[in-house]
Amino acid sequence: MSVVEYQGVMKSFGHVEVIHGIDLLVNEGEFMVFVGPSGCGKSTMLRMTAGLETITEGTLLIDGQVMNDATPVRRGVAMVFQNYALYPNMTVRQNMAFGLEQARVPKPEIRKAVDEAARTLKIEDLLNRRPGQLSGGQSQRVAIGRAIVRNPGIFLFDEPLSNLDAELRVHMRVELGRLHERLGKTMIYVTHDQVEAMTMADRIAVFNTGRIEQVGSPLDLYNNPVNLFVAGFIGSPRMNFVSGPVEHGAQGCTIQALAQAIAIPLDLDAGGSTLSVGVRPEHLEIVAPDAGDLAATVELTEQLGSETFVYCSLGDDEPWVVKSLGQVFRRAGERVGLRIPWDQAHFFGADGKRLSGRAHVGSITPENDGGLPRRRSEDAADGCPR
Ligand SMILES: Nc1ncnc2c1ncn2[C@@H]1O[C@H](COP(=O)(O)OP(=O)(O)OP(=O)(O)O)[C@@H](O)[C@H]1O
Numbered sequence: 001m002s003v004v005e006y007q008g009v010m011k012s013f014g015h016v017e018v019i020h021g022i023d024l025l026v027n028e029g030e031f032m033v034f035v036g037p038s039g040c041g042k043s044t045m046l047r048m049t050a051g052l053e054t055i056t057e058g059t060l061l062i063d064g065q066v067m068n069d070a071t072p073v074r075r076g077v078a079m080v081f082q083n084y085a086l087y088p089n090m091t092v093r094q095n096m097a098f099g100l101e102q103a104r105v106p107k108p109e110i111r112k113a114v115d116e117a118a119r120t121l122k123i124e125d126l127l128n129r130r131p132g133q134l135s136g137g138q139s140q141r142v143a144i145g146r147a148i149v150r151n152p153g154i155f156l157f158d159e160p161l162s163n164l165d166a167e168l169r170v171h172m173r174v175e176l177g178r179l180h181e182r183l184g185k186t187m188i189y190v191t192h193d194q195v196e197a198m199t200m201a202d203r204i205a206v207f208n209t210g211r212i213e214q215v216g217s218p219l220d221l222y223n224n225p226v227n228l229f230v231a232g233f234i235g236s237p238r239m240n241f242v243s244g245p246v247e248h249g250a251q252g253c254t255i256q257a258l259a260q261a262i263a264i265p266l267d268l269d270a271g272g273s274t275l276s277v278g279v280r281p282e283h284l285e286i287v288a289p290d291a292g293d294l295a296a297t298v299e300l301t302e303q304l305g306s307e308t309f310v311y312c313s314l315g316d317d318e319p320w321v322v323k324s325l326g327q328v329f330r331r332a333g334e335r336v337g338l339r340i341p342w343d344q345a346h347f348f349g350a351d352g353k354r355l356s357g358r359a360h361v362g363s364i365t366p367e368n369d370g371g372l373p374r375r376r377s378e379d380a381a382d383g384c385p386r
């Protein structure tokens, strides 16, 4: 049993409010990932959940019980920190046993719990070493082991893998996934890593300046971001954007941006004078200079072996990135066209909120007027704001 519920949770440090009223339910056994830019309040949320930081306003419920003022032990939570926070003068065994000793658990029980956790994490050989004699990955395991022995209902992880090298991160990511499956415990996990968020999460909560922008499954956020912020935050390389004043015509609408007129064969009502278009790098296609929806110049090509990123300048600061499978060769300075598959594009109004997108793909039909897809008039009631 370990359901975590935040009701209107706020946090101020002095007069500065940094968490502005969070409502969120983390289900029993769920792997919830918190993502968001630096300083948006992810660690503060975890620390309030663990009881390391007071809650200024609102309610934290664990299994329906108000826990605002409960001790960390009563909450049944254990937190794993980015810097591991191991005691340097204690052995690994002593580090892992420390919490249970404080709770006056009988010695034989402590020994059994530590041995079991060490087996789970494959650190039996390290139990007599001190933290200074461990590698980063081993230290991280010990920190996780210290949480496991306390048998908490809820695990809180604050960027636990960020100090590890790339290979070890992948390894530990898989191991943590296995651990979650095996223990079936509720886990709240903070990360900056897109791959960790996408692959580990049951659901992701995207934070921005002390608020949640969207909560959903990884693919839900990827495919249907509710606003420009989430669209730009989820996905790596990030979504390409262009925005500008919109004009409506018989063939759809046109936005004026980057010294070109970009024709969008859809009748979209941006709800204002500005429309933003977002296109994921993998949806773009490089075509002949005059055959695309956008004219661009190749700036740089990054060959990753199995895929290629081509950075294309559109005259703006931010280049557009085209992701292609396999090895694609493009010369810097080459003029190209970028084709946008309009049924995969994302549209956002002047207020940054989503207008329509992949959910509406079925309502966009190609017509035989120059090959441009057009929105059917009877699809006006498909939920897309007009
Ligand atoms: N003890 C404190 N006193 C004053 N301000 C604080 C304190 N702890 C955090 N803050 C502020 O609260 C805000 C949220 O901080 P927090 O550490 O939760 O961000 P974060 O999302 O975890 O960032 P990062 O990704 O960099 O770890 C920041 O503006 C930070 O400066």
Ligand SMILES: [Mg+2]
Residues within 6 Å of the ligand: 042, 043, 044, 158
């Ligand atoms: Mg943090």
